[in-house]
Amino acid sequence: MSTVHGLDVNDKTQCKHYSSPKDVIAIKHPCCKKFYACIKCHEACEAHEARVWRRDERGAEGRLATEQAKC
Ligand SMILES: [Zn+2]
Ligand SMILES: [Zn+2]
Numbered sequence: 196m197s198t199v200h201g202l203d204v205n206d207k208t209q210c211k212h213y214s215s216p217k218d219v220i221a222i223k224h225p226c227c228k229k230f231y232a233c234i235k236c237h238e239a240c241e242a243h244e245a246r247v248w249r250r251d252e253r254g255a256e257g258r259l260a261t262e263q264a265k266c
Pocket of ligand 1: 225227228245
């Protein structure tokens with residue numbers, strides 16, 4: 196089971212930065228192996244610089260739309 200971190204993340208993995216109906220996916224950050232609702236949430240919760248998936252790395256593994264939690 197995975198947890199989505201972020202600021203004010205709701206049950207659709209929408210955070211305080213992005214809350215449009217389209218933004219219902221979380222992003223897995225390879226730098227810390229955590230799911231964050233968006234990169235700004237990562238910046239707010241982690242001290243290190245975010246590493247994002249390259250285009251060819253991006254896939255089902257890097258996305259999640261199920262569970263959520265606050266950091
Ligand atoms: Zn990280
Ligand atoms: Zn966010």
